Amino acid sequence: MxxxxxxxxxxxxxxxxxxxxxxxxxxxYLLTLALIYAIGAISFNLLLGIAGQLSLGHAAFMGxxxxxxxxxxxxLNLPFLPSLIIAGIVSSLFGILIGFPSLxxxxxYLALVTMAFGIAITQIIGYLSFTGGYHGIKxxxxxxxxxxxxxxxxxxxxxxxxxxxxxxxxxTNLINSKTGRALKSLRENEILASSLxxxxxxxxxxxxxISAFFAGISGSLYAHTVSYISPNDxxxxxxxxxxxxxxxxxxxxxxGSILGAIFITxxxxxxxxxxxxxxxxxxxxxxLIMMLLPQGLIYLPNxxxxxx
Amino acid sequence: xxxxxxLYVSYGPVKALSGVSLKVEEGSIVSLLxxxxxxxxxxxxxICGFLKPDKGKVIFSDRDITGHAPxxxxxxxxxxxxxxxxxxxxxxxxENLILxxxxxxxxxxxxxxxxxxxxxxxxxxxxxxxxxGTLSGGEQQMLAIGRALMSNPKxxxxxxxxxxxxxxxxxxxxxxxxxINKSGMSVLLVEQNAYQALKISNYSYILEVGKIAxxxxxxxxxxxxEVRKYYLGR
Amino acid sequence: xxxxxxxxxxxxxxxxxxxxxxxxxxxxxxSGVVNFAHGEMAMFSTFIVYTLLTYLKLPLYLSIIISIxxxxxxxxxxERGLLRPVREKTHxxxxxxxxxxxxxxxxxxxxxxxxxxxxxxxxVNREPIFLGSVVIDKYSLFVFIISIAIIVGLFLFLKxxxxxxxxxxxxxxxxxxxxxxxxxxxxxxxxxGFSAVLGLLAGVFVAPNLYLHSNMMQEIQIKAxxxxxxxxxxxxxxxxxxxxxxxxxxNLIAAYIxxxxxxxxxLIIIIVILLIRPHGLMGRKEVKRV
Numbered sequence: 001m002x003x004x005x006x007x008x009x010x011x012x013x014x015x016x017x018x019x020x021x022x023x024x025x026x027x028x029y030l031l032t033l034a035l036i037y038a039i040g041a042i043s044f045n046l047l048l049g050i051a052g053q054l055s056l057g058h059a060a061f062m063g064x065x066x067x068x069x070x071x072x073x074x075x076l077n078l079p080f081l082p083s084l085i086i087a088g089i090v091s092s093l094f095g096i097l098i099g100f101p102s103l104x105x106x107x108x109y110l111a112l113v114t115m116a117f118g119i120a121i122t123q124i125i126g127y128l129s130f131t132g133g134y135h136g137i138k139x140x141x142x143x144x145x146x147x148x149x150x151x152x153x154x155x156x157x158x159x160x161x162x163x164x165x166x167x168x169x170x171x172t173n174l175i176n177s178k179t180g181r182a183l184k185s186l187r188e189n190e191i192l193a194s195s196l197x198x199x200x201x202x203x204x205x206x207x208x209x210i211s212a213f214f215a216g217i218s219g220s221l222y223a224h225t226v227s228y229i230s231p232n233d234x235x236x237x238x239x240x241x242x243x244x245x246x247x248x249x250x251x252x253x254x255x256g257s258i259l260g261a262i263f264i265t266x267x268x269x270x271x272x273x274x275x276x277x278x279x280x281x282x283x284x285x286x287x288l289i290m291m292l293l294p295q296g297l298i299y300l301p302n303x304x305x306x307x308x
Numbered sequence: 309x310x311x312x313x314x315l316y317v318s319y320g321p322v323k324a325l326s327g328v329s330l331k332v333e334e335g336s337i338v339s340l341l342x343x344x345x346x347x348x349x350x351x352x353x354x355i356c357g358f359l360k361p362d363k364g365k366v367i368f369s370d371r372d373i374t375g376h377a378p379x380x381x382x383x384x385x386x387x388x389x390x391x392x393x394x395x396x397x398x399x400x401x402x403e404n405l406i407l408x409x410x411x412x413x414x415x416x417x418x419x420x421x422x423x424x425x426x427x428x429x430x431x432x433x434x435x436x437x438x439x440x441g442t443l444s445g446g447e448q449q450m451l452a453i454g455r456a457l458m459s460n461p462k463x464x465x466x467x468x469x470x471x472x473x474x475x476x477x478x479x480x481x482x483x484x485x486x487x488i489n490k491s492g493m494s495v496l497l498v499e500q501n502a503y504q505a506l507k508i509s510n511y512s513y514i515l516e517v518g519k520i521a522x523x524x525x526x527x528x529x530x531x532x533x534e535v536r537k538y539y540l541g542r
Numbered sequence: 543x544x545x546x547x548x549x550x551x552x553x554x555x556x557x558x559x560x561x562x563x564x565x566x567x568x569x570x571x572x573s574g575v576v577n578f579a580h581g582e583m584a585m586f587s588t589f590i591v592y593t594l595l596t597y598l599k600l601p602l603y604l605s606i607i608i609s610i611x612x613x614x615x616x617x618x619x620x621e622r623g624l625l626r627p628v629r630e631k632t633h634x635x636x637x638x639x640x641x642x643x644x645x646x647x648x649x650x651x652x653x654x655x656x657x658x659x660x661x662x663x664x665x666v667n668r669e670p671i672f673l674g675s676v677v678i679d680k681y682s683l684f685v686f687i688i689s690i691a692i693i694v695g696l697f698l699f700l701k702x703x704x705x706x707x708x709x710x711x712x713x714x715x716x717x718x719x720x721x722x723x724x725x726x727x728x729x730x731x732x733x734x735g736f737s738a739v740l741g742l743l744a745g746v747f748v749a750p751n752l753y754l755h756s757n758m759m760q761e762i763q764i765k766a767x768x769x770x771x772x773x774x775x776x777x778x779x780x781x782x783x784x785x786x787x788x789x790x791x792x793n794l795i796a797a798y799i800x801x802x803x804x805x806x807x808x809l810i811i812i813i814v815i816l817l818i819r820p821h822g823l824m825g826r827k828e829v830k831r832v
Contacts, residue, residue: 054634101813105820108576108637112767113816119764119807240641247638274582277653283645290639291627356721382723394718396711403707410708411723458722 002193011165018157027152029225030266035160036221038261039167041245042254043214048243049252050175051207052187053102054111057118058215061298062099064121065091065216066223067131070140073222075130080143091216092209094121099208104203106190118239122231126137136230143224156225163221166215172254183207183300195201237279244282248289250296259298309334309494310355310386310463315364317347317354324350325361326518333464337485339505339526341539342515348498349391351515352467355496356388357381369462383411389462391468391494393452397441401432404440404451407456418458418487425454428484446477455486463494470501482508502539506530514539546676547596548797554682556789557689558747560767562759563773563781564693565740570775571700572733575625575636579643581763583620584741585756587613588648588749589655591742592662606746610630610739617738618731626730651756662749685747691781692740697778703789709733712718718832761805765792768808783823 021027046060069087072078078086102115126134140149143159150159174180182203185193194200223229241264249260263285268278293299317325325347333336336438340348353359355366357378366374373381394403405425409418426433429448429450435443440451449469456464466485470478478501486508489495499505506512506526514522514535529535563583563730569577576783577583590612594605620643628635668679700706708724716726744766745759752758769788788811790803 040794054696068775085613101817107634109816109820111576111637112771113813116809116812117762120806120813123806123809129788169751240645243638243641244645279645280649281654283642283649286642286645287624287639290635290642291624294635358717377727378720382721388721390718390721394721396714396718398714399707399711406704407711407722407724409708410704455722464662474740536598 013176014161015158018154022154022159025153030269031262032153032157032160032223032225032250034262034265035223036218037155037242037245037265038258039160039164039218039221040215041242041249041257041261041279042167042171043211044216045246045249045252045254045257046171046183047207047211049250049257050180050187051183051203053204053207054107055098055114055208056111056236056239056243057098057116057121058211059112059234059236059238061094061188061212061215062117062238063229064094064212064230065123065219066229066234067125067137067219068216069220070137070223070229071130073141074137080145080224084142084217086142087220088213088216090283091219092213095208095210095212096116098212101162102204102208114141115236115239119236122235125234126231132230134231136228136233137223138228140223140227140229142227143221146164159223160225163217167217168254168258171210171214176278177255179203193270197290211248241282248282248285248297250298251294253296253298256296256298260299261298263297309369311365311367312351312355313365313367315351315354315366317350317364318362319358320472324356324518325354327364328515328518328520329364330513330520330523331494332494333511334494335489336511337489337497337509339497339499339509339512340515340520341499341502341505341512344500345517346515347468347518348515352388352465352496352498355465356386379482382456382459384463385460386465387456387459387463388465389449389452389456389467389469391471393447393448394447395448395451395455397439399440400437401443401451402436404455405432405458408455409460411459421458421460425457428430428457428487429463446481449473449477449481450484453481457493459490460491461493463496464488465496465498467498468500469497470499470504478504480500481529502535506540545798548733548793549580550673550676550678551682552790552793553786554678554789555793556685556769556786557686558744558762558785558787559765560693560770560782561689561740561747562744562762563769563785564778565737566766566769566784567742567775567778567781568696568707568716568740569737570770571735571778572709573621573625573730574633575640577629577734577737578637578640579620579647580741581759581766582644582647582651582740583613583616584745584762585754585759587616587649587738588745588754588758589651591662591746592655592754596660602665606665609678609742609746613738613742614660614735614811617734621714621730621734622727625734626727638819648756657756659753659755662746662754664750665746681750689747692743693778693782700778708805764805765808768812770822771812772822774822777822777824780822780824794822803823 018028040062047053047055048296052140068090069083071092072083072086073080098114098117103109107114125131141151142156150156182198185198186200186203190200243266245260246257248263250256264282265280270279289296312328312330314464315325315328327349330340340351342348349454350359354361360375365372368384368386373384378398388407405422412418431447432450440448469481482504485495497505497509506529510528512523512526512529513520522529545547566577566580569575587609591605591609594608595602624639625636626698628639664681666681666684668677668681670677671683700710709729712719712724712729719726738830744762745818748762749758768783769784771786788808792807795807796804
């Protein structure tokens with residue numbers, strides 16, 4: 001019961017929050033980014049936190065989605081929503097590709113391969129001319145839905161919020177379903193899972209496909225919100241950022257992913273005036289959380305509950 | 309030589325040992341018997357320093373070694389052949405044996421001891437350069453014993469050496485234990501195979517749910533009615 | 543002779559990749575952890591040398607020796623302070639912590655020393671030496687010889703000395719290692735310390751050519767991983783073979799096809815090897831323990 005109330009309260013806050021900052025569009029923009037990253041973070045948490053696949057190239061999926069959506073809208077004049085969906089699908093195709101190594105290797109070998117894949121994809125995007133090379137693509141048009149151009153920060157925020165809510169609903173249901181339990185068994189003990197009749201290969205590819213799909217969608221939203229993308233936005237640094245988000249927020253937790261995404265997106269702003277790099281802060285947080293609170297910040301309230 | 313005095317050891321809330329006392333006189337073979345879960349391995353682990361008792365003492369050569377670190381206890385002359393062999397699978401047989409001499413300062417004598425071990429277990433010499441993980445169960449058991457002996461200990465602890473071995477190998481292992489003892493080595497033998505253990509040991513203790521249920525000269529225990537009924541199945 | 547020239551300069555880079563790979567493989571063999579922060583630790587330690595050199599005006603050799611001490615303590619501190627506390631709980635957690643260290647060090651270096659590339663002096667001057675029709679400079683030859691010597695030395699140590707065997711044993715069975723009297727903590731600390739020193743050396747060797755900056759080691763690290771994967775992550779001779787092979791291959795491709803594909807080549811190698819033959823050219827096949 002308490003959980004449900006919390007969800008409703010969060011929803012209300014999320015809907016009303018930006019209305020208090022109508023004249024500070026930067027804050028709304030920042031929150032929109034956080035929501036978009038949250039979609040990517042939840043998809044990554046599905047892959048790593050739930051299914052235990054140590055993949056360090058997740059931002060590449062987001063990048064594929066971003067570039068696909070951008071090119072479809074700008075070069076082929078496709079409308080936004082279909083482009084978004086196709087972006088998700090193209091990403092999930094790459095999910096199959098990058099999921100294949102997970103059938104052969106696990107653990108840090110998988111981390112290495114996925115890291116290599118992630119870097120390779122950004123490098124390739126950088127070589128190709130029709131992607132704008134290393135300079136990227138500028139002036140990406142804002143999302144257009146049913147004739148409405150969502151060019152204001154506020155409208156982009158609510159668009160992102162809607163997609164986030166849909167993502168939360170779909171993926172939470174997935175996690176609590178039979179499929180979700182099968183995925184969790186991958187994390188726990190693959191050999192045991194397969195001896196129980198679970199088709200390990202199928203589920204491994206499946207989780208890569210699903211998480212890539214949602215990452216692709218977040219990429220599309222990113223592109224049309226920020227209006228500028230370049231290969232660097234989706235490289236190793238971005239993948240490590242996603243890692244920071246779910247580790248700090250809470251591995252395996254959907255609300256944790258959102259918390260982590262907000263944390264990682266908002267906090268650097270406080271360091272903007274100093275020469276203190278947010279990278280340092282993220283790194284310290286990862287270390288502290290892993291050592292002191294491995295379940296992530298989402299577990300913090302439980303600590304207080306225990307004391308009471 | 310080795311004395312365990314009124315040991316109380318627990319794993320969290322679970323009491324594994326409740327007042328266990330035993331003695332190993334120099335040059336003798338003492339066996340510690342009892343069913344699964346009685347606390348035999350717990351006793352050995354406590355002697356070796358892997359577990360800290362809540363109460364009680366472990367005394368070795370008149371030194372109180374209760375709660376000392378395993379790395380230090382080994383250096384005092386106590387060597388254990390752990391349950392399940394625990395040989396290093398990716399090292400060769402020879403490397404496993406050499407590692408037994410890690411704590412020793414007399415390198416030259418170590419090499420002579422290697423030959424001695426090979427005389428006990430010729431099959432190890434044959435497989436000298438093979439990876440230990442590829443050895444059979446019996447061979448691994450011999451390797452584990454050999455490795456423990458390489459540290460030139462004063463007392464040898466064995467945790468269920470017969471586990472998982474074919475009867476003919478069990479005979480071989482036990483006769484080698486007897487031989488090692490003849491050369492002066494004190495032995496504390498933990499076993500489920502009560503009959504064999506009683507046959508080669510001088511004195512025995514039988515552990516039940518963390519307490520000593522029976523103790524006495526092995527040959528007498530062999531004849532005792534209750535012992536025969538519960539532990540020897542006769 | 544264009545070919546031979548490229549092979550020779552490929553060997554120089556290869557020996558550095560091998561040295562960098564060695565640090566990673568050593569830690570992996572002994573503690574089972576992949577230190578993703580290895581490159582950044584090396585970069586950071588090299589910056590310490592630079593600081594001693596430029597701000598305290600100490601001579602190069604002294605700066606390097608002091609920094610070796612720093613790197614050793616640094617490596618030990620990271621193992622003891624950050625990794626040992628979580629060792630019992632989770633292996634993946636240790637990897638993630640090293641990723642955190644990577645981030646911290648990279649950001650810290652940028653904050654402290656800025657983003658501008660710095661000049662770093664070579665240990666030995668760059669006089670050209672003529673070996674037949676091939677030219678190599680004294681510096682490259684020096685680096686090559688030292689790197690190979692270190693790697694061979696370490697290999698012999700690990701294979702034949704009792705402490706080396708003990709180091710290899712700790713990752714296989716900790717309980718049994720303790721029964722042998724091996725002090726696991728000491729072994730781990732020493733390994734991490736030594737690995738950090740290896741990283742420092744790789745950084746010092748490479749800095750004169752790549753110019754010292756906070757992202758200097760990132761490319762080297764990718765290649766170090768490639769070398770380790772190619773050679774087999776559990777094999778030190780593999781690291782040499784992998785490193786040299788990569789260096790030569792890379793150079794030949796740069797010379798005959800294009801220089802732009804160097805990093806991509808590494809990535810492709812990693813991907814292909816891990817998919818086809820995860821234990822590399824010389825590593826041992828991993829037996830899955832149920």
